[in-house]
Amino acid sequence: MLCLLVASALPVRADARAPETEPGFDPVSPSPRPAGDWLRDYRMLAAAAPVHCSTPDIPSLDRHAPARAFILEPRAAQSQSQPLIATIKDPIVERFIVLAEAADGCIRVHESGRSLPFEQRSLSSPFPNARLPAALGETPAVAIVIDHQSVRPWIELIPEARFQCLSEQLWIAISMFTGMLATLFVIALLVTRYQRSRLTLAYLAYLIALQFYQLQALGLGPAWLPFWPPPSAHHLLQAFAAGTAVIGLSLLAITFLRPGGWMRSVLIASVALSAGGFYLAAFNAGAYRFGAAILPLLAILVIVLLARRLREGEPAMRWFAVGLAAALGGGGIQAAAVVTQGAWLPPMAAFAFPLGNVIESICWLIAILMRLRATNLSLQHRLIHEAQHDPLTGLRSxxxxxxxxxxxxxxxxxxxxxxxxxxxxxxxxxxxxxxxxxxxxxxxxxxxxxxxxxxxxxxxxxxxxxxxxxxxxxxxxxxxxxxxxxxxxxxxxxxxxxxxxxxxxxxxxxxxxxxxxxxxxxxxxxxxxxxxxxxxxxxxxxxxxxxxxxSRMREDAKAQEALKRALEEAIRTHQLDLHYQPIVTFESMTPVGFEALLRWQRPGQKSIAVEQVFVVAESAGLLGALGERIIELALAQIADWQRRGVWSPGLFLSINACEQQLIDGRFLDDLHGALQTHGVDACALRLELSERSLGTDLDWSRLVLPRLLNQHILLGVDNFGAGLASLTMLTDLQPDFIKVDRSLVAALPNLPRAQHLARIGCLLAEQIGSLAVAEGIETQGQLDTLREFGFEHGQGRLIAAPMSGAETAGWLQLAARAHDQPLTENSWQMKLH
Missing domain, CATH: 3.30.70.270 (Reverse transcriptase/Diguanylate cyclase domain)
Known part of the structure; x- marks a missing residue:
């Protein structure tokens, strides 16, 4: 297509010779006289023709379009044997006028061409043609070629029977060409429906542009399509067809070759300039030559880019190169004939360019299918890799x-x-x-x-x-x-x-x-x-x-699973209960608060430690339900003690919690709602967190403390000395109290290291403004040692064992009578801060 567009813009030389003909025919000679003179002569002959002759319509010339005259000189013997057809083997010529004087003196004028109705041709043929009179007069027959782009002297005289046979062959070839383009278009549509991509869409656009250009260039549009615009719109259609052909071809080449950087910019600019020149040719014929002049640069850029891509060894690129070579070769045959002006071409060679386009389209379709297949295989391999590998880490999935x-x-x-x-x-x-x-x-x-x-x-x-x-x-x-x-x-x-x-x-x-x-x-x-x-x-x-x-781990796992189911049942059927152990001041043994200890009474089963219950609840996803139950029991008990009159505003009740509950905002929200429901002041409640939970990377100051302070709830640290909490974390946490672990208290009389750690715990609590509480006090010796170390508060069985809610109420009454002080007096009430 590029070669044909370039060829159509080349001017004819003034000294062009007529093409040589086959043996048996005289050559067609270029006339030294201008075409306008011949038209004037034939008008005079028509005016002087005998009366029985019909008056011919001798056309006029377009002064803006180049025109050449050629003398037709058939041999006398040949002209008498059978009618001759004057034809030009240029299917895209705009006007082909044949003027002849018959032996009877009548003037015959035939005009055909791409810009004229197809039915004006003497015979139905892709080539413009005109039938000569059986016997010519004295005035030489003349053929005039008119075309805005280029005048090609491919004129020949052919016997009518042979021309008819040739035309049938050409129609078959054109039908096959058009049918193959239509078939390729259908295949491309199916491929696009199966896999829509920029490449398949560009190929569809290329086929549409190619088909449109061929219908316009060969003059087949008016002959085949009833809705085709009239001949008056020829220049507009030709300009539009040429510009669209350049865009369609270049779009596919750019999409397939995928240029980058400056090469892409130059290609796009060249396409824009060339297509713009062809479009402007609808108004100025000179613009057509400008558009055609850009095409060699565009072709060179495509060839250079293709040569680079061929080094990559992609099989699809080789098929693309074969298609491009076929198109350039087909167009080159016709372009060479235009350049040499007079080079003889056999009739079928006039369709070398369409044949090259068909080969090009087939090769490019193969290249596109190979590219799509390679892309699909690459995508498949990538999907397999992604399925087998984790997208974040790159490890196996x-x-x-x-x-x-x-x-x-x-x-x-x-x-x-x-x-x-x-x-x-x-x-x-x-x-x-x-x-x-x-x-x-x-x-x-x-x-x-x-x-x-x-x-x-x-x-x-x-x-x-x-x-x-x-x-x-x-x-x-x-x-x-x-x-x-x-x-x-x-x-x-x-x-x-x-x-x-x-x-x-x-x-x-x-x-x-x-x-x-x-x-x-x-x-x-x-x-x-x-x-x-x-x-x-x-x-x-x-x-x-x-x-x-x-293997024993399987049995342990089964037991753990059974424990989870039992805990779920216990929460659902209210089998869990709380017992309460007093926390007293050593000086007067008066209570300052209580610790709520979870009790799960399982018939025929030994009791389970509170920490183990929390571990089981966390693994079973029951922390939320467990927390709700503990909150409900604790606050309901405080409310009951308040109604009995045994609860003093200075007392507090601490309940055990785990870090996961504190991180989960729902636990604190449930706690806030329950405090309002039971009418209990938030200052009456403390949350105890095991020190083992503090040896982590959790940002307590950002994630937990603000929510606790918002709801006026204080936090204490349990089991100090048994975990991994750092001093920095304890300082940041600022707990309300620190409880020294019972294992440390038990080892105080005999283990110096335990004594040192207990002293450190007491000093640490004093330095960070917290209350030091010793838990698990079982003997008088432990109590005396703790007092000696500076501890002022503690809890344990030596003081009071964990009791039920009713027993705790009675204990509070006994404690008040033992000190002979009314419950409302604040002299014995000890506050944490």
């Missing part, structure tokens, strides 16, 4: 690890070789990292952990992220069990110290469960359950350790 575990189980059943080991990792406290630093930083922690895990050089078959903060390392099948244990130890050692992420120091605490995958396992679920059981044991022992799975 859950589904991929599941498949590896299936293969490991099958290998364990079929092979006598050592069974593979499985390392199941959970990042302890990762939720707190998210809460403290935000989810984005949490993702960075996961990525950092994954990278470091890969860099440890473990003898692993697969390393994957199983979900959330859970990771899995499947060792190779030939790796000994000691390698699995060694890999777990390596992981623990690597993350013993905090890691740096930007400006933050983050401590990663991996908890690990180890498992041998043996032939006893039938499913992945069984493997995961046992690995998780070993992992939970590691957590129960404080974490940061690796625990191999043992």
């Amino acid at each position: 859950r589904a991929s690890m599941h498949a590896h575990l299936v293969n490991a189980i099958a290998a364990a059943k079929s092979s006598p070789h050592p069974t593979p080991g499985l390392i199941f990792i959970d990042l302890g406290g990762f939720r707190r990292i998210n809460d403290r630093f935000g989810q984005a930083r949490g993702d960075q922690v996961l990525c950092c952990f994954s990278t470091m895990l890969r860099e440890l050089g473990l003898e692993a078959e697969a390393i994957g992220r199983f979900g959330g903060d859970e990771f899995m390392v499947l060792m190779r099948r030939d790796a000994h069990w000691s390698h699995t244990e060694g890999a777990a130890a390596t992981i623990l050692a690597r993350f013993r110290e905090p890691i740096r992420i930007d400006d933050d120091s983050v401590l990663i605490r991996p908890d690990i469960g180890l498992l041998r995958i043996t032939a006893d396992y039938d499913s992945v679920d069984e493997v995961l359950q046992d690995a998780d059981r070993a992992l939970q044991v590691s957590k129960q022992f404080g974490g940061r350790r690796a625990t191999p799975f043992e």
Whole structure:
């Protein structure tokens, strides 16, 4: 198409010679006289013609369009044998006028061409043509060629029978060409429907532009389509067809070759200039030549870009190059004929360009299909990779690890070789990292952990992220069990110290469960359950350790599951109750408050520690229901004591809570609502938090304390000396009281280290403005030692055992009478601050 557009803009030379003809025909000679002179002569001949002759309509010339005259000189013998057809083998010529004088003196005028109605041609043929009289007069027959772009002297005299046969062949060729373009368009539509992309849409646009250009250029539009615009719109249609053809061709080339940078900008600018020139040709014929002059630059740029892309070795690019070469070759044949002005072309060669376009379209369709197939394969491989790998960490995904575990189980059943080991990792406290630093930083922690895990050089078959903060390392099948244990130890050692992420120091605490995958396992679920059981044991022992799975863990897990169901039933049927132990001042042994101790009376079962109840509730998702029950019991009891008149405004009741409850705002909201419902002052309540919960990365000052202070609720620290709380965290927390753990109190008489720690606890409480409370006082010796160390408050069975609500009311009355003081007097009431 580019070559034909360039050729159509080339001017004819003044000294052009007529093309040589086949043997048996005289040559067609260019006339030395202008075309206008011949028209004037024939008008005079028509005026002097005999009366029986019809008056011919001799056309006039367009002074803006180039015109050339050629003398037709058939041999006398040939002209008498059969009628001759004067034709021009240029299907896109605008006007082809044949003037001839018959032997009887009548003038015959025939005009045809692309810009005229198709039915004006003497014979139905893609080539403009005119039938000569059987016998010519004395005046030479003349053919005049008129075209705004270029005059091509491809004129020939052909016997009518042979021309008819040639025309039939050409019609078949054109029909095949049009049908193939239509077929390619349908295929492209189906491909676009299946996979819509910029490339398929560009190919559709290219086919539409090519079909439109061919219909206009060959003059077939008016012949085939009844709605085609009239000949008066020829110049407009030609300009529009040429500009659209350039855009369609270039759009597909740019989309397929994907140029970048300056090359893309130059290509787009060249397309805009060339197409603009062709569009402007509708108003100024000279603009057509400007548009055609830009096309060689555009062709060179496309060829250079294609040469670069061919180095990449893409098969689709080779097919694109073959298609482009076919189009350039087909158009080049016609362009060469225009340049040489007189080079003889066989009739079928006039359609070398359309044939090249068909080959080009087929090759480009193949290239596009290959490109789409390669894209689909790439997308498929990417989807497979994404399905097998975690998008955040790049480790194997859950589904991929599941498949590896299936293969490991099958290998364990079929092979006598050592069974593979499985390392199941959970990042302890990762939720707190998210809460403290935000989810984005949490993702960075996961990525950092994954990278470091890969860099440890473990003898692993697969390393994957199983979900959330859970990771899995499947060792190779030939790796000994000691390698699995060694890999777990390596992981623990690597993350013993905090890691740096930007400006933050983050401590990663991996908890690990180890498992041998043996032939006893039938499913992945069984493997995961046992690995998780070993992992939970590691957590129960404080974490940061690796625990191999043992068969007894299954029984323990079953018992734990039964305990969860029992706790759920106990909460639902109100089997839980609270007992209350007084907290007194040592000087007068008068109460300052009480600790509410959860009691779960299970028939035939031993009692369960409060901390274990909270652990079971958290794992079973029952913390919310448990907290509601404890709040309801505690506040209802305070309200009952108030009605009995035994509760003094200076007393407080502390209830145990876990950090998860405090993080969850619903617990505090329920507490606030219950205080209002029961009419209890918030100052009468304290929340006790175990020191074990403070040895974490939780940002208490940001996440918890503001909500507590908002509701005027104070917080105390329980079990001091048994946990991992730092002094900095205790200072930031500013607890209302600090309770020294009962195990520390029990060791006071005999263990100097316990005595030192107790002194430190008392001094620390004094320094941070908290009350020091000793719990678990069982003997008089412990009480005396505590007094000696400076403790002023405590609780324990030596003072009073935990009691029911009614018993506590009676104890309060006895305590008031023992000191002979009315309950309303504040002299014995001790406040925390």
